[in-house]
Amino acid sequence: MPFSTLGLSVHIMRALHESGYTKPTPVQEKVIPLVLANHDILARAQTGSGKSASFVLPILEQWSKSKGEGKSKIKALILTPTRELTQQVAQTFETMGAFLPKQPKVVTVIGGEGIGDQLYAIQQGCDILVATSGRFLDVLKKKQMNLSYLEFFVLDEADKMLDLGFAEELELILQEIPLKRQNLLFSATYPPKMELIASKITTNPLHVTMEFEEPTVVSIHQRVIEVNHENRGPLLRHLLNSEKWEQVLVFMANKRAADNIAMKFKKYGFSADSFHGDLLQEDRTYTLEQFKAKKIRILFATDIAARGLDIDDITCVVNFDLPRSPADYIHRIGRTARAGKSGIAVSFISHEDQDHFVLIEKRSKIKLNREQIAGFELKGTPPPKVRGPEPVKGKGKSKKDKLREQASQNKGN
Numbered sequence: 429m430p431f432s433t434l435g436l437s438v439h440i441m442r443a444l445h446e447s448g449y450t451k452p453t454p455v456q457e458k459v460i461p462l463v464l465a466n467h468d469i470l471a472r473a474q475t476g477s478g479k480s481a482s483f484v485l486p487i488l489e490q491w492s493k494s495k496g497e498g499k500s501k502i503k504a505l506i507l508t509p510t511r512e513l514t515q516q517v518a519q520t521f522e523t524m525g526a527f528l529p530k531q532p533k534v535v536t537v538i539g540g541e542g543i544g545d546q547l548y549a550i551q552q553g554c555d556i557l558v559a560t561s562g563r564f565l566d567v568l569k570k571k572q573m574n575l576s577y578l579e580f581f582v583l584d585e586a587d588k589m590l591d592l593g594f595a596e597e598l599e600l601i602l603q604e605i606p607l608k609r610q611n612l613l614f615s616a617t618y619p620p621k622m623e624l625i626a627s628k629i630t631t632n633p634l635h636v637t638m639e640f641e642e643p644t645v646v647s648i649h650q651r652v653i654e655v656n657h658e659n660r661g662p663l664l665r666h667l668l669n670s671e672k673w674e675q676v677l678v679f680m681a682n683k684r685a686a687d688n689i690a691m692k693f694k695k696y697g698f699s700a701d702s703f704h705g706d707l708l709q710e711d712r713t714y715t716l717e718q719f720k721a722k723k724i725r726i727l728f729a730t731d732i733a734a735r736g737l738d739i740d741d742i743t744c745v746v747n748f749d750l751p752r753s754p755a756d757y758i759h760r761i762g763r764t765a766r767a768g769k770s771g772i773a774v775s776f777i778s779h780e781d782q783d784h785f786v787l788i789e790k791r792s793k794i795k796l797n798r799e800q801i802a803g804f805e806l807k808g809t810p811p812p813k814v815r816g817p818e819p820v821k822g823k824g825k826s827k828k829d830k831l832r833e834q835a836s837q838n839k840g841n
């Protein structure tokens with residue numbers, strides 16, 4: 429099906445043509461007509477599926493036809509979980525709106541940059557506001573922003589925003605925006621908490637799911653290599669040389685590990701860098717640009733920083749440290765094999781990771797062969813399984829405390 433059947437104006441068609449988009453992706457094919465018909469939507473869509481354009485295009489289309497066009501009133505609010513995704517979505521609005529008779533004013537509101545400048549930009553005139561939820565709330569609390577003209581409310585990668593407290597934050601936002609609006613919610617997964625939030629936001633939403641939900645995952649060659657922890661660095665260097673991977677994204681458990689290993693690899697002559705939430709926003713943007721431009725070959729990243737990364741040419745994703753959850757596994761490996769290309773995902777596991785990886789396999793409904801690489805064979809024996817003492821009721825941390833701890837650790841990454 430070509431884009432021309434979806435009911436988009438010639439101006440947007442021109443932008444699509446200039447961007448080299450020849451036909452809509454499956455999610456775009458389904459979502460665009462529904463948004464144009466003013467429906468609320470709950471879409472199950474992954475990054476890489478073309479989901480951003482599936483809401484950007486119809487919003488621009490509607491915005492360009494609406495009466496208040498050009499009056500610089502905030503008509504669309506898009507919340508995303510990360511700064512990078514915010515910038516990418518804003519960029520998509522700008523690229524796709526470039527040939528409209530009147531171009532929309534798009535403002536991004538993200539942490540790591542001055543809040544005053546952002547408020548000023550909004551007050552100077554803003555049609556489309558793209559923001560990370562945390563910073564958006566900071567701006568909202570300043571009570572200097574008028575959201576009463578809002579027509580579109582979008583949550584992008586909503587499941588990534590679901591830390592503790594988001595539900596309450598959302599209440600604050602909902603109080604400030606008109607009841608009558610169109611709501612679009614995009615999420616890769618729909619856990620019960622997500623459903624609850626969805627029910628608060630949307631009215632009679634249409635559910636959009638893809639027949640082949642994760643088309644990207646099937647084109648990923650997933651490998652599991654057994655190796656002792658202390659041999660992971662040498663093995664990675666060996667594989668980089670022997671397998672000739674070009675752009676490699678390596679996931680690390682935390683910021684310090686990412687910094688340390690990037691430094692080590694640089695010493696060994698690789699073009700490598702680290703990417704995590706502690707870096708200044710301009711450094712993050714710069715590093716990402718260098719990686720996209722292939723001036724950096726290996727990026728050592730934490731989960732939080734890598735969310736929503738829009739890079740099409742990652743040859744290989746390496747789980748140097750395993751992800752905490754099966755959902756993160758799918759999310760990580762989905763960074764490769766984007767835009768119809770194929771990719772490789774390699775997980776390093778040692779004795780102590782076996783159980784955790786089996787759980788990831790079970791939840792992701794996969795079963796992978798274990799490999800060993802000559803010269804880096806797994807040595808030693810699995811540590812004996814010791815059962816901890818029975819928990820004493822009332823003495824341990826409550827479930828809520830544990831979740832809180834986990835959430836603050838995740839935030840710190």
Ligand code: AMP
Pocket residue numbers: 448449450451452453456474475476477478479480481738740767
């Ligand atoms: P997303 O899932 O929105 O992050 O998009 C993933 C990538 O696919 C981005 O780099 C988009 O520019 C690209 N893309 C989105 N839609 C299309 C399309 N219809 N044709 C070609 N590329 C697309």
